[in-house]
Amino acid sequence: MPDCDVLVVGAGPAGSIAAWEAKRAAPELDVVLLERDRVVGLPVRCAEGVGDAGLREFVDPDGAPWVARRITRIIFVAPDDTEVPVAEGRTVAWILDRTRFDAFLAAGAAAAGVEVRVATEAAGMERDPDGRWHVRVRGPGGNEETLCARLVIGADGVEAMVGRWAGLDTRVPARDMESCAQYVVQNVQFDPDAVYLQFGDRIAPGGYAWLFPKGVGIANVGLGIVALRADGRNAREYLDAWIARRYPGSATVGATVGGVIVNPTIKQTYGDGVLIAGDAAHMVNPLSGAGIVNAMKGGRLAGRAAAAAIRVGDTGARRLSAYHQAWMELLGDDHRTYYRIKQALDGLDDGFYNALARTVNGIPEAKRSLRKVFAHALVKHPQLIPVAARYFV
Ligand SMILES: Cc1cc2nc3c(=O)[nH]c(=O)nc-3n(C[C@H](O)[C@H](O)[C@H](O)COP(=O)(O)OP(=O)(O)OC[C@H]3O[C@@H](n4cnc5c(N)ncnc54)[C@H](O)[C@@H]3O)c2cc1C
Known part of the structure; x- marks a missing residue:
């Protein structure tokens, strides 16, 4: 049975970065990245917008061919x-060109030594008594084989299955x-x-x-x-x-x-020999719906945690729980706050937003920053104060 150390399911931003980071952290490991689509980056189901600061943590967008605007x-x-x-x-x-961007990330992982397999879908997995995952995969032309992995990273997006196969609760209300x-x-x-x-x-x-x-x-x-x-x-x-x-x-x-x-991170993003990252773990910002950079940040943590766990020969859930903790400290706890803000804002009607827009337009455009808009809104629209008091303080 073909064997690898880390098997990453899904070559979106979370999966490519996870595989890349695992290989970078421990070059001696065999890392395999599976993508069910025939090419990485297609089809695009995304508006392709990313914040400048988050993106720059990973790559330089200036003049990059995968940038649209x-x-x-x-x-x-x-x-x-x-x-x-x-x-x-x-x-x-x-605004990215996600087809090129996702392909660029997967190519980066491949150049670092990750084996990237496209048109290959994970179809189920079971753990053997030695703690290895046997993952059934369907390759090009429907060929089936089983891959054996010491650790599996589920980066399989919204319709995620790896978490479920590992017995984690990934349901979305x-x-x-x-x-x-x-x-x-x-x-x-x-x-x-x-x-x-x-x-x-x-x-x-x-x-x-x-x-x-x-x-x-x-x-x-x-x-x-x-x-x-x-x-x-x-x-x-x-x-x-x-x-x-x-x-x-x-x-x-x-x-x-x-x-x-738009639900906060799942309660448990890890199990014995398994880590979940990106949309599969609900790492999207619940207020904005942005998930690309969050997926990359989750993937980076997952790749590093996987490499470290394999190096010390302990891929048990107890050790991997440190990954969950690191994510919650980095962004997961903030996402809980954003989720509560979203719930509070959901209760405000269209009339409120129309009035807020007119108020904010009273600030000269040159001085209008997001921070100022929010501060001004609080002063002029006291209905927002309970929201801010409950969720920012
Ligand atoms: C309409 C729309 C607009 C959006 N706009 C934005 C935006 O402007 N900015 C932003 O930041 N976010 C946006 N998002 C969210 C963003 O697209 C996701 O958060 C991001 O792609 C998550 O990355 P990921 O790697 O976790 O998952 P994905 O990018 O979904 O990648 C998962 C990959 O796993 C593969 N896969 C799934 N199952 C298997 C399997 N069993 N075997 C092998 N491969 C598998 C899939 O084919 C896919 O390539 C938008 C989403 C939608 C739907």
Whole structure:
């Protein structure tokens, strides 16, 4: 039976970084990365936006071929279409080309010595009495084989199975699952240096709508909704209505749908010989729905924890629990706070956001930073003070 030290399931950002880090931390280990799709990075089910600081922890985006656009402004749009531009006077974010970006990360792992297998799906796994995982995999053409691994990292995204196979609780309450729809839209007028985020119960109940530029006149345009709060329409129907109203005359191509888990990190991201990272472990920021950099940060911790555990010959759950602790200290505890803020904001109606937009527009644009917007909002809208007091203090 083919043998490896670390088997990583899923070559998204979490999996590629996990495999890369494991190999970097312990070059003597055999690390295998499985991806069920025929190529890494396709299909794209993502708006492709990432914050500047988080991305730079891993890679340099300046001039990189996997970058589509540099972003210097955020334009919040109230339910009544009042626009609130916020410029931080620096690069705030990037719009990636995820096909190239994900492929770049997997290629980096491969160059470090990771064996990357595409068109290969993990189909189930069992642990033997010696503590090794026997993972059934289906390769190109449907060929089946079993891979034996000392440690498995589940980085298999929203529809994750590795965690379940290992007996971990990865369930998502329906209220915390956003259904998203997105098109690539052309022939639209917008500021190509800005991302647009629009809120509103009639626009995107439980979520928000976005326009993320990929170039001049071309953008990812989509939205996420919580089905439990919707009026019977699905995400695609909400999106069609929004585009027809806000961007009439635009041309839409490349329709995609997908789920975003806006639930805090699962209670246990580890088990005997197993670690879970990225969307599979609910490492998405529950307030913004951003998951790319979070997945990379989770993957980095998982790769390092795997390498260290194998080196000392102890892949038991007790030792691997340090991975969970490290993640909670890094971001997991913050995500719990963001989740509670999201719940509190969910209770505020469209009228509140319309009033907030007008208040914030009272701050001169040159002085409008996210921090100032929030401070100003607290002063002018005392309804927010309990939210801030409960969740920030
Ligand atoms: C519409 C939409 C818009 C989004 N926009 C943004 C955004 O703008 N910014 C942002 O930060 N986040 C965004 N996200 C979230 C972001 O896409 C995810 O958080 C991120 O991709 C998570 O990375 P990951 O590596 O955990 O999982 P994924 O990127 O989903 O990668 C998991 C990989 O595992 C593979 N896989 C699954 N099962 C198996 C198996 N059994 N065997 C082998 N391979 C398997 C999959 O094919 C996939 O390639 C968006 C999500 C959606 C749906």
